[in-house]
Amino acid sequence: SAEQVGGGSGGSAVSDTNGQYTLTGLGTGSYVVEFSDPSGYHQTLYYNGKSTSASADTVAVTAGQSASGIDGTLQSAGRITGTVLDAGSNDPITGVSVSVYDSQDHSVGAVSSDAQGAYETGALPPGTYEVGFDGSGTGKYGKQFYNGKATLALADPITVTGGATTGQIDSHLIALPTNQSPPTISGTPLDGNVLTEAHGTWTGSPASYGYQW
Secondary structure, three states: OEEEOOOOOOEOOOOOOOOOOOOOOOOOEEEEEEEOOOOOOEOOEEOOOEOOOOOOOOEEEOOOOOOOOOOOOOOEOEEEEEEEEEOOOOOEOOOOEEEEEOOOOOEEEEEEOOOOOEEEOOOEOOEEEEEEEEOHHHOOEOEEEOOOEOOHHHOOOEEEOOOOEEOOOOEEEOEOOOEEEOOEEEOOOOOOOOOEEEOOEEOOOOOOOOOOO
């Protein structure tokens, strides 16, 4: 596809079986050309071998004339897919932020789980990755890393291969405890007296409690 610098009309085309393409109907101006594979098995590229539209070399076009040799060589890529489920009910969870981290623990992209709890990343270069699942936006779940790990440092690595989907990278999130009746303190608050605390009632059967006076 081609997008005119500064706004204006652009255009798009699909490459043929020989990898050739022709963009027609472009007016005079400078354009940013993007090469992308809708299958997700190649990395998106901008002319001239650039990874972002901001860094792309622009292509000068004159109406009625051809600008040839505007080629792109796409590198193979893979994807990660999976499902986010409630650990107790096994129901799908929508709206969970799924983040992908490279081998240097840098975030390289994020998507959200859909109504079926499913997610699919964008194109990823072949390599090793970690995946994090953040349910805080749902107001009911916390954060977890694959495979059921509490921190990114402990996350199980995931291998992505070019031209393939690495599937079943799932998460089973535990619902955060919610209070149903407040904690109480009973007794006479005098020096030397013992006060008694009751935890109140919580969902999720918390294993421990914290106290703050």
